[in-house]
Amino acid sequence: MQPLDEIAQPGSREREILERLDPHRLPRHVAIIMDGNGRWAQARGLPRVEGHRAGVRAVREVVETAARLGLEAITLYAFSTENWKRPRHEVLTLMALLEEYIGRELETMRSNNLRFRPIGRLDELDRSVQKALARAVAQTAACTGTVIQIALNYSGRQELTELVRAAVAEARLGAVAAEAVDEAWVEARLATSGLADPDLLIRTSGEQRISNFLLWQLAYTEIAFSPVLWPDFRQADLLEALVDYQQRERRFGGLAPQAGVLSAPGTARA
Numbered sequence: 674m675q676p677l678d679e680i681a682q683p684g685s686r687e688r689e690i691l692e693r694l695d696p697h698r699l700p701r702h703v704a705i706i707m708d709g710n711g712r713w714a715q716a717r718g719l720p721r722v723e724g725h726r727a728g729v730r731a732v733r734e735v736v737e738t739a740a741r742l743g744l745e746a747i748t749l750y751a752f753s754t755e756n757w758k759r760p761r762h763e764v765l766t767l768m769a770l771l772e773e774y775i776g777r778e779l780e781t782m783r784s785n786n787l788r789f790r791p792i793g794r795l796d797e798l799d800r801s802v803q804k805a806l807a808r809a810v811a812q813t814a815a816c817t818g819t820v821i822q823i824a825l826n827y828s829g830r831q832e833l834t835e836l837v838r839a840a841v842a843e844a845r846l847g848a849v850a851a852e853a854v855d856e857a858w859v860e861a862r863l864a865t866s867g868l869a870d871p872d873l874l875i876r877t878s879g880e881q882r883i884s885n886f887l888l889w890q891l892a893y894t895e896i897a898f899s900p901v902l903w904p905d906f907r908q909a910d911l912l913e914a915l916v917d918y919q920q921r922e923r924r925f926g927g928l929a930p931q932a933g934v935l936s937a938p939g940t941a942r943a
Protein backbone atom coordinates (compact mmCIF):
# COMPACT_ATOMS: atom_id res chain seq x y z
CA MET A 674 0.00 0.00 0.00
CA GLN A 675 1.27 3.49 -0.87
CA PRO A 676 1.80 6.08 1.88
CA LEU A 677 -1.53 7.62 2.99
CA ASP A 678 -0.53 11.07 1.71
CA GLU A 679 -0.28 9.67 -1.81
CA ILE A 680 -3.73 8.13 -1.63
CA ALA A 681 -5.67 10.99 -0.04
CA GLN A 682 -5.04 14.54 1.12
CA PRO A 683 -4.82 15.04 4.89
CA GLY A 684 -8.14 16.39 6.16
CA SER A 685 -10.18 15.02 3.23
CA ARG A 686 -13.09 12.62 3.65
CA GLU A 687 -11.09 9.93 1.85
CA ARG A 688 -8.26 10.37 4.31
CA GLU A 689 -10.59 10.05 7.29
CA ILE A 690 -11.91 6.75 5.93
CA LEU A 691 -8.43 5.57 5.03
CA GLU A 692 -7.30 6.08 8.61
CA ARG A 693 -9.99 3.61 9.72
CA LEU A 694 -8.71 1.00 7.28
CA ASP A 695 -6.32 -1.67 8.49
CA PRO A 696 -3.65 -1.99 5.77
CA HIS A 697 -2.84 -5.52 6.93
CA ARG A 698 -6.33 -6.89 6.40
CA LEU A 699 -7.19 -5.61 2.97
CA PRO A 700 -9.06 -7.95 0.65
CA ARG A 701 -6.84 -9.58 -1.95
CA HIS A 702 -9.44 -9.38 -4.67
CA VAL A 703 -12.43 -7.05 -5.06
CA ALA A 704 -15.09 -7.63 -7.72
CA ILE A 705 -17.56 -4.94 -8.76
CA ILE A 706 -20.88 -5.07 -10.62
CA MET A 707 -20.89 -1.55 -12.02
CA ASP A 708 -24.61 -0.83 -12.23
CA GLY A 709 -26.86 2.21 -12.53
CA ASN A 710 -25.45 4.08 -15.53
CA GLY A 711 -28.79 4.18 -17.32
CA ARG A 712 -30.67 5.47 -14.27
CA TRP A 713 -27.98 8.09 -13.65
CA ALA A 714 -28.52 9.45 -17.15
CA GLN A 715 -32.30 9.20 -17.04
CA ALA A 716 -32.38 11.16 -13.79
CA ARG A 717 -30.67 13.99 -15.67
CA GLY A 718 -32.90 13.77 -18.71
CA LEU A 719 -29.98 12.42 -20.75
CA PRO A 720 -29.82 9.41 -23.06
CA ARG A 721 -28.69 6.19 -21.30
CA VAL A 722 -25.37 6.14 -23.13
CA GLU A 723 -24.37 9.36 -21.35
CA GLY A 724 -24.47 7.34 -18.13
CA HIS A 725 -21.98 4.88 -19.60
CA ARG A 726 -19.76 7.75 -20.65
CA ALA A 727 -19.87 9.22 -17.15
CA GLY A 728 -19.18 5.79 -15.68
CA VAL A 729 -15.68 5.76 -17.16
CA ARG A 730 -14.50 8.23 -14.53
CA ALA A 731 -15.63 5.86 -11.78
CA VAL A 732 -13.73 3.02 -13.47
CA ARG A 733 -10.59 5.11 -13.56
CA GLU A 734 -10.99 6.04 -9.91
CA VAL A 735 -11.50 2.52 -8.57
CA VAL A 736 -8.66 1.12 -10.69
CA GLU A 737 -6.36 3.82 -9.38
CA THR A 738 -7.41 3.23 -5.78
CA ALA A 739 -7.03 -0.54 -6.08
CA ALA A 740 -3.53 -0.03 -7.44
CA ARG A 741 -2.56 2.42 -4.71
CA LEU A 742 -3.81 0.08 -2.02
CA GLY A 743 -1.83 -2.69 -3.66
CA LEU A 744 -4.77 -5.09 -4.06
CA GLU A 745 -3.90 -8.25 -5.97
CA ALA A 746 -6.85 -7.92 -8.29
CA ILE A 747 -9.95 -6.00 -9.12
CA THR A 748 -12.60 -7.51 -11.39
CA LEU A 749 -15.07 -5.20 -13.10
CA TYR A 750 -18.25 -6.49 -14.73
CA ALA A 751 -18.47 -4.38 -17.86
CA PHE A 752 -20.74 -6.36 -20.19
CA SER A 753 -22.74 -9.54 -19.63
CA THR A 754 -23.79 -11.99 -22.33
CA GLU A 755 -27.35 -10.83 -21.54
CA ASN A 756 -26.48 -7.21 -22.30
CA TRP A 757 -26.68 -7.95 -26.06
CA LYS A 758 -30.46 -7.68 -25.55
CA ARG A 759 -30.07 -3.90 -25.29
CA PRO A 760 -30.61 -1.53 -28.22
CA ARG A 761 -27.86 -1.76 -30.82
CA HIS A 762 -26.87 1.85 -30.35
CA GLU A 763 -26.28 1.29 -26.63
CA VAL A 764 -24.20 -1.85 -27.24
CA LEU A 765 -22.11 -0.08 -29.88
CA THR A 766 -21.51 2.87 -27.57
CA LEU A 767 -20.40 0.57 -24.75
CA MET A 768 -17.93 -1.16 -27.06
CA ALA A 769 -16.63 2.15 -28.38
CA LEU A 770 -16.15 3.45 -24.82
CA LEU A 771 -14.25 0.32 -23.94
CA GLU A 772 -11.90 0.71 -26.89
CA GLU A 773 -11.41 4.35 -26.05
CA TYR A 774 -10.70 3.52 -22.42
CA ILE A 775 -8.06 0.97 -23.32
CA GLY A 776 -6.44 3.32 -25.80
CA ARG A 777 -6.26 6.11 -23.28
CA GLU A 778 -5.30 4.11 -20.19
CA LEU A 779 -2.87 1.56 -21.60
CA GLU A 780 0.22 3.65 -20.99
CA THR A 781 -0.91 4.49 -17.45
CA MET A 782 -1.53 0.81 -16.75
CA ARG A 783 1.90 -0.08 -18.02
CA SER A 784 3.71 2.62 -16.14
CA ASN A 785 1.86 1.67 -12.95
CA ASN A 786 2.71 -2.01 -13.37
CA LEU A 787 -0.98 -3.06 -13.76
CA ARG A 788 -1.81 -6.23 -15.64
CA PHE A 789 -4.86 -6.08 -17.88
CA ARG A 790 -6.85 -9.29 -18.15
CA PRO A 791 -10.17 -9.49 -19.97
CA ILE A 792 -12.42 -12.49 -19.28
CA GLY A 793 -15.54 -13.71 -21.10
CA ARG A 794 -16.33 -14.80 -24.66
CA LEU A 795 -13.96 -12.33 -26.28
CA ASP A 796 -14.08 -14.14 -29.65
CA GLU A 797 -17.66 -12.89 -30.11
CA LEU A 798 -16.67 -9.23 -29.82
CA ASP A 799 -15.93 -6.91 -32.72
CA ARG A 800 -12.56 -7.45 -34.37
CA SER A 801 -11.36 -3.99 -33.46
CA VAL A 802 -12.31 -4.49 -29.80
CA GLN A 803 -10.53 -7.85 -29.82
CA LYS A 804 -7.44 -6.21 -31.24
CA ALA A 805 -7.44 -3.49 -28.59
CA LEU A 806 -7.85 -6.12 -25.85
CA ALA A 807 -5.06 -8.29 -27.23
CA ARG A 808 -2.75 -5.31 -27.43
CA ALA A 809 -3.46 -4.32 -23.81
CA VAL A 810 -2.90 -7.91 -22.66
CA ALA A 811 0.39 -8.18 -24.54
CA GLN A 812 1.68 -4.81 -23.41
CA THR A 813 0.95 -5.43 -19.73
CA ALA A 814 1.86 -9.14 -19.68
CA ALA A 815 5.07 -8.54 -17.75
CA CYS A 816 3.42 -6.28 -15.15
CA THR A 817 3.42 -7.72 -11.67
CA GLY A 818 1.15 -5.29 -9.79
CA THR A 819 -2.64 -5.25 -9.46
CA VAL A 820 -4.52 -7.35 -12.02
CA ILE A 821 -7.27 -5.37 -13.72
CA GLN A 822 -9.71 -8.04 -14.77
CA ILE A 823 -12.56 -6.88 -16.98
CA ALA A 824 -15.54 -9.18 -17.56
CA LEU A 825 -16.75 -8.66 -21.11
CA ASN A 826 -19.43 -10.69 -22.81
CA TYR A 827 -19.17 -12.71 -19.63
CA SER A 828 -21.64 -15.20 -18.17
CA GLY A 829 -20.95 -17.32 -15.12
CA ARG A 830 -23.23 -20.10 -16.39
CA GLN A 831 -21.50 -20.09 -19.75
CA GLU A 832 -18.09 -20.28 -18.10
CA LEU A 833 -19.17 -23.37 -16.16
CA THR A 834 -20.97 -24.95 -19.11
CA GLU A 835 -17.85 -24.66 -21.25
CA LEU A 836 -15.90 -26.33 -18.51
CA VAL A 837 -18.26 -29.27 -18.37
CA ARG A 838 -18.01 -29.57 -22.13
CA ALA A 839 -14.20 -29.55 -21.93
CA ALA A 840 -14.25 -32.23 -19.24
CA VAL A 841 -16.48 -34.47 -21.36
CA ALA A 842 -14.31 -33.96 -24.44
CA GLU A 843 -11.09 -34.68 -22.54
CA ALA A 844 -12.61 -37.75 -20.92
CA ARG A 845 -13.72 -39.05 -24.31
CA LEU A 846 -10.14 -38.73 -25.57
CA GLY A 847 -8.94 -40.52 -22.48
CA ALA A 848 -7.01 -37.39 -21.47
CA VAL A 849 -8.69 -37.18 -18.07
CA ALA A 850 -10.28 -39.72 -15.76
CA ALA A 851 -13.67 -38.81 -14.24
CA GLU A 852 -12.17 -39.08 -10.75
CA ALA A 853 -9.52 -36.51 -11.68
CA VAL A 854 -12.18 -33.84 -12.21
CA ASP A 855 -12.17 -32.24 -8.78
CA GLU A 856 -12.41 -28.64 -7.52
CA ALA A 857 -8.77 -27.99 -8.34
CA TRP A 858 -9.32 -29.24 -11.90
CA VAL A 859 -12.26 -26.87 -12.30
CA GLU A 860 -10.43 -23.93 -10.75
CA ALA A 861 -7.47 -24.36 -13.04
CA ARG A 862 -9.81 -24.00 -16.02
CA LEU A 863 -11.86 -21.03 -14.89
CA ALA A 864 -11.41 -17.74 -16.71
CA THR A 865 -10.07 -16.33 -13.45
CA SER A 866 -7.56 -19.13 -12.81
CA GLY A 867 -4.47 -18.12 -10.91
CA LEU A 868 -6.27 -15.43 -8.91
CA ALA A 869 -7.71 -15.76 -5.43
CA ASP A 870 -11.53 -15.78 -5.38
CA PRO A 871 -12.99 -12.32 -4.73
CA ASP A 872 -13.05 -11.53 -1.01
CA LEU A 873 -15.51 -8.72 -1.57
CA LEU A 874 -18.18 -8.11 -4.20
CA ILE A 875 -19.66 -4.64 -4.51
CA ARG A 876 -22.81 -3.98 -6.53
CA THR A 877 -23.83 -0.39 -7.03
CA SER A 878 -27.25 1.15 -7.79
CA GLY A 879 -29.20 -0.62 -5.04
CA GLU A 880 -29.89 -3.80 -7.02
CA GLN A 881 -29.33 -6.89 -4.93
CA ARG A 882 -28.54 -9.74 -7.28
CA ILE A 883 -25.59 -11.49 -8.89
CA SER A 884 -26.77 -11.22 -12.54
CA ASN A 885 -24.78 -14.24 -13.73
CA PHE A 886 -21.41 -12.93 -12.49
CA LEU A 887 -18.59 -15.26 -11.25
CA LEU A 888 -20.98 -17.98 -10.01
CA TRP A 889 -18.28 -20.39 -8.87
CA GLN A 890 -15.82 -17.80 -7.58
CA LEU A 891 -18.33 -15.96 -5.36
CA ALA A 892 -19.06 -19.01 -3.19
CA TYR A 893 -17.69 -17.40 0.00
CA THR A 894 -17.37 -13.78 -1.08
CA GLU A 895 -18.62 -11.03 1.22
CA ILE A 896 -21.23 -8.93 -0.58
CA ALA A 897 -21.79 -5.18 -0.26
CA PHE A 898 -24.71 -3.44 -1.93
CA SER A 899 -24.27 0.27 -2.45
CA PRO A 900 -27.16 2.60 -3.32
CA VAL A 901 -24.77 4.86 -5.28
CA LEU A 902 -25.26 4.82 -9.06
CA TRP A 903 -22.04 3.75 -10.80
CA PRO A 904 -21.14 7.13 -12.40
CA ASP A 905 -21.22 8.68 -8.91
CA PHE A 906 -19.06 5.96 -7.31
CA ARG A 907 -15.82 7.49 -5.99
CA GLN A 908 -12.67 6.53 -4.12
CA ALA A 909 -14.42 7.32 -0.82
CA ASP A 910 -17.21 4.84 -1.63
CA LEU A 911 -14.71 2.08 -2.34
CA LEU A 912 -12.78 2.85 0.84
CA GLU A 913 -16.03 2.80 2.88
CA ALA A 914 -16.84 -0.61 1.42
CA LEU A 915 -13.40 -1.85 2.46
CA VAL A 916 -13.84 -0.55 6.01
CA ASP A 917 -17.23 -2.28 6.18
CA TYR A 918 -15.62 -5.48 4.86
CA GLN A 919 -13.10 -5.41 7.69
CA GLN A 920 -15.94 -5.48 10.23
CA ARG A 921 -17.22 -8.76 8.84
CA GLU A 922 -16.51 -12.13 10.30
CA ARG A 923 -15.71 -14.66 7.62
CA ARG A 924 -16.42 -18.16 8.81
CA PHE A 925 -16.25 -20.32 5.65
CA GLY A 926 -18.68 -22.74 7.24
CA GLY A 927 -16.68 -23.03 10.45
CA LEU A 928 -17.39 -21.49 13.83
CA ALA A 929 -16.88 -17.93 15.01
CA PRO A 930 -13.39 -17.46 16.39
CA GLN A 931 -13.22 -17.44 20.19
CA ALA A 932 -13.42 -14.11 21.96
CA GLY A 933 -10.09 -12.36 21.87
CA VAL A 934 -8.91 -14.24 18.81
CA LEU A 935 -9.55 -11.95 15.88
CA SER A 936 -10.24 -13.44 12.50
CA ALA A 937 -8.51 -11.88 9.55
CA PRO A 938 -11.08 -10.98 6.90
CA GLY A 939 -8.25 -10.28 4.51
CA THR A 940 -7.19 -13.88 4.54
CA ALA A 941 -8.77 -16.07 1.93
CA ARG A 942 -9.65 -19.72 2.47
CA ALA A 943 -6.69 -21.68 3.82
Ligand code: IPE
Nearest residue numbers: 707708709710711712751752
Ligand atom coordinates in the same frame (compact mmCIF):
# COMPACT_ATOMS: atom_id res chain seq x y z
C1 IPE B 1 -24.46 -0.77 -15.90
O1 IPE B 1 -25.44 0.20 -15.95
C2 IPE B 1 -23.67 -0.90 -17.18
C3 IPE B 1 -23.94 -2.12 -17.94
C4 IPE B 1 -24.74 -3.06 -17.60
C5 IPE B 1 -23.24 -2.28 -19.18
P1 IPE B 1 -26.87 -0.08 -16.58
O2 IPE B 1 -26.83 0.32 -18.02
O3 IPE B 1 -27.32 -1.46 -16.32
O4 IPE B 1 -27.75 0.98 -15.79
P2 IPE B 1 -29.24 0.78 -15.27
O5 IPE B 1 -29.24 -0.45 -14.42
O6 IPE B 1 -30.10 0.64 -16.47
O7 IPE B 1 -29.52 2.02 -14.48
Ligand code: IPE
Nearest residue numbers: 706707708750751752753884
Ligand atom coordinates in the same frame (compact mmCIF):
# COMPACT_ATOMS: atom_id res chain seq x y z
C1 IPE C 1 -25.15 -6.51 -14.67
O1 IPE C 1 -25.96 -5.39 -14.78
C2 IPE C 1 -24.13 -6.54 -15.76
C3 IPE C 1 -23.13 -5.48 -15.74
C4 IPE C 1 -22.98 -4.57 -14.81
C5 IPE C 1 -22.22 -5.48 -16.84
P1 IPE C 1 -27.37 -5.44 -15.51
O2 IPE C 1 -27.94 -4.08 -15.40
O3 IPE C 1 -27.19 -5.99 -16.88
O4 IPE C 1 -28.14 -6.51 -14.64
P2 IPE C 1 -29.72 -6.77 -14.44
O5 IPE C 1 -30.31 -6.95 -15.79
O6 IPE C 1 -30.26 -5.56 -13.76
O7 IPE C 1 -29.77 -7.98 -13.59
Ligand code: MG
Nearest residue numbers: 708709710711
Ligand atom coordinates in the same frame (compact mmCIF):
# COMPACT_ATOMS: atom_id res chain seq x y z
MG1 MG D 1 -28.37 -2.27 -14.80
